Amino acid sequence: MNKNPIVDEYLEKKMKSPFYLIVFLCFLTNLPLKGQNTKMPVSIGYFAPYGVQYGAKAGISIPWKNWESDRKEDQIRSYNLTLDPQIGYFVFPEVQNNFFLNMELAIRSHKNEKRFSPMASAGLGYLLGLQKQEGSVNLATGEIDFETTALHYFVPTVSLGFNIKPKKSMGYYFKGFFGRKIIRGLEGSTIIGAEAGITFNINQKN
Amino acid sequence: MTRAAFIRNSLAMGIGFPFLTNFISACGRDEFQVPEFQTDFSGKVIVIGAGAAGLAAGYLLQRYNVDFQIIEASSVFGGRVKRADNFVDFPIDLGAEWIHASPAILAEIIDDPGINANIDFITYNPQTFKAWNGEKWTNHNYASNFYSEYKFKNTTWYGFFEKYIAPELLDKIVYNQPVVKIDYSGNQVILQTEDNNFYEADKVIITAPVKVLQSNIITFLPELPTTMSSAINSISMDDGLKVFIEFEEKFYPDLFVVGRFLQSLSGDDKIFYDAAFRKDSTRNVLGLFTINSQAAPYIALGSDQAIFEKIMEELDEMFEGKASQHYIQHVVQNWSKEPYIKGSYSYNFENNQEDTVNTITAGLEDKVFFAGEGLSIDNQATVQGACESGYTAVEKILT
Numbered sequence: 001m002n003k004n005p006i007v008d009e010y011l012e013k014k015m016k017s018p019f020y021l022i023v024f025l026c027f028l029t030n031l032p033l034k035g036q037n038t039k040m041p042v043s044i045g046y047f048a049p050y051g052v053q054y055g056a057k058a059g060i061s062i063p064w065k066n067w068e069s070d071r072k073e074d075q076i077r078s079y080n081l082t083l084d085p086q087i088g089y090f091v092f093p094e095v096q097n098n099f100f101l102n103m104e105l106a107i108r109s110h111k112n113e114k115r116f117s118p119m120a121s122a123g124l125g126y127l128l129g130l131q132k133q134e135g136s137v138n139l140a141t142g143e144i145d146f147e148t149t150a151l152h153y154f155v156p157t158v159s160l161g162f163n164i165k166p167k168k169s170m171g172y173y174f175k176g177f178f179g180r181k182i183i184r185g186l187e188g189s190t191i192i193g194a195e196a197g198i199t200f201n202i203n204q205k206n
Numbered sequence: 207m208t209r210a211a212f213i214r215n216s217l218a219m220g221i222g223f224p225f226l227t228n229f230i231s232a233c234g235r236d237e238f239q240v241p242e243f244q245t246d247f248s249g250k251v252i253v254i255g256a257g258a259a260g261l262a263a264g265y266l267l268q269r270y271n272v273d274f275q276i277i278e279a280s281s282v283f284g285g286r287v288k289r290a291d292n293f294v295d296f297p298i299d300l301g302a303e304w305i306h307a308s309p310a311i312l313a314e315i316i317d318d319p320g321i322n323a324n325i326d327f328i329t330y331n332p333q334t335f336k337a338w339n340g341e342k343w344t345n346h347n348y349a350s351n352f353y354s355e356y357k358f359k360n361t362t363w364y365g366f367f368e369k370y371i372a373p374e375l376l377d378k379i380v381y382n383q384p385v386v387k388i389d390y391s392g393n394q395v396i397l398q399t400e401d402n403n404f405y406e407a408d409k410v411i412i413t414a415p416v417k418v419l420q421s422n423i424i425t426f427l428p429e430l431p432t433t434m435s436s437a438i439n440s441i442s443m444d445d446g447l448k449v450f451i452e453f454e455e456k457f458y459p460d461l462f463v464v465g466r467f468l469q470s471l472s473g474d475d476k477i478f479y480d481a482a483f484r485k486d487s488t489r490n491v492l493g494l495f496t497i498n499s500q501a502a503p504y505i506a507l508g509s510d511q512a513i514f515e516k517i518m519e520e521l522d523e524m525f526e527g528k529a530s531q532h533y534i535q536h537v538v539q540n541w542s543k544e545p546y547i548k549g550s551y552s553y554n555f556e557n558n559q560e561d562t563v564n565t566i567t568a569g570l571e572d573k574v575f576f577a578g579e580g581l582s583i584d585n586q587a588t589v590q591g592a593c594e595s596g597y598t599a600v601e602k603i604l605t
Contacts, residue, residue, distance in 0.1 A: 052352045142313035189347035
């Protein structure tokens with residue numbers, strides 16, 4: 001194939017920013033090559049902080065380390081340590097819209113080839129809350145204009161739950177989480193809730 | 207289910223769903239519509255009471271060009287909607303304070319598409335919550351993530367009525383006329399006041415608080431049917447007290463209670479709160495709102511000064527003397543002591559609420575009707591509920 005230096009130069013410039021993203025993704029997807037399990041389940045979940053707020057999150061489980069324990073005969077227990085980056089949104093209706101980025105370190109274990117695996121995780125996230133602190137109501141129409149204030153929180157959490165691993169393509173998970181919303185200059189608050197969702201594999205190299 | 211009960215149950219469940227969140231909104235606000243109808247009514251109507259229900263009734267009667275008068279026992283309009291103007295640099299609601307619904311309810315109450323006005327409000331979503339158990343504080347800041355209501359920012363419920371409802375009614379209100387007797391035995395209803403003044407009308411709407419009706423200040427001729435008086439007596443309305451204290455600095459959380467936190471929010475309320483929260487003010491004003499059995503010990507002290515001193519004593523114990531150290535001024539509103547109100551608001555129904563309300567709002571011989579916050583099924587114990595019941599009573603008369 002003939003090379004065109006002008007085209008090459010254009011592509012080099014054009015692809016520069018996506019290039020770094022691709023390198024980063026390659027880095028992430030290469031992480032599991034160090035372990036035995038190369039599946040990278042994607043999860044999509046519905047969750048409800050405090051029982052009255054609700055939202056959704058999406059994430060991916062990046063295998064970091066796998067090992068097995070065979071202390072009991074005929075019962076090999078596998079352990080998977082994963083890094084789970086997540087992105088999500090939840091709402092406190094009429095009061096606050098929340099966007100967050102979260103990174104969890106999760107451990108899952110399962111016996112032999114069983115699909116059920118209990119899980120525990122610890123995470124740290126950044127949460128952007130857009131809070132409707134005040135507003136104005138038009139007395140003719142009842143229309144409301146809210147003024148929104150941005151609030152920045154750090155949210156360390158711990159979770160306990162279980163996974164039903166994907167049999168072919170889809171699995172499920174449920175977990176409860178507990179943590180703290182930490183905000184500079186103000187008192188923080190406890191965050192507690194539950195999450196349920198589905199998982200599916202996007203990369204099966206085995 | 208009440209809002210408080212719903213919150214308790216939701217927390218117990220630990221997980222919510224969108225429909226439940228919609229339900230919590232429904233607990234705070236129900237459909238509210240000013241009735242529209244055709245009428246050929248040509249008689250005279252007297253409204254007893256110039257509180258929220260009475261003013262709303264007058265507002266609708268005015269809209270239909272009905273001949274009416276509002277007879278008020280006290281020297282001011284508003285009833286349990288009352289304002290302290292010059293206490294600090296923002297007006298304070300001495301009575302009804304929170305907007306227990308979306309602020310859009312204000313437009314629905316006025317129901318005037320031609321009006322050119324906006325009202326500023328705050329989202330009342332306290333961020334710091336504490337409970338005092340007699341020895342130490344416990345934090346309950348998690349509540350900031352599920353409790354939220356609205357309040358006026360620069361005005362009050364009284365200011366709202368003063369500006370948008372009352373102006374057209376001022377010349378229709380007769381003050382200082384406590385009604386002591388209602389004679390509905392003839393074609394006309396005859397009202398007799400404490401000063402032996404007499405008023406006649408074809409129809410009468412009574413908006414006096416439930417406690418006033420229960421205390422038999424007003425006698426009826428003929429006597430109230432047993433079903434009616436039983437229904438009235440089956441609604442509980444007990445003590446009510448609000449106190450506002452200004453301090454040099456804010457040493458208290460946004461909201462705090464004495465006792466168990468969730469129980470305090472859902473039972474007989476006694477809540478201390480930052481009354482200046484999100485207001486345009488740098489002043490520090492602590493409010494105390496307490497009703498029923500929680501208010502009774504204060505009311506029993508008698509004088510406003512004794513009540514204030516008791517509260518300061520409690521605050522000093524909780525905050526290690528900071529209350530006395532930073533005190534500037536205070537105002538006490540003892541609703542139980544108000545001779546034509548006698549308490550806070552309707553709270554509980556001995557029997558089925560809907561049956562009770564329907565019995566009372568059915569009225570007496572198509573001549574005497576009742577309205578008030580306790581007689582709204584969907585918005586009971588709220589200002590909009592009082593307005594709704596006032597509108598409903600007018601609709602009954604005119605249709």
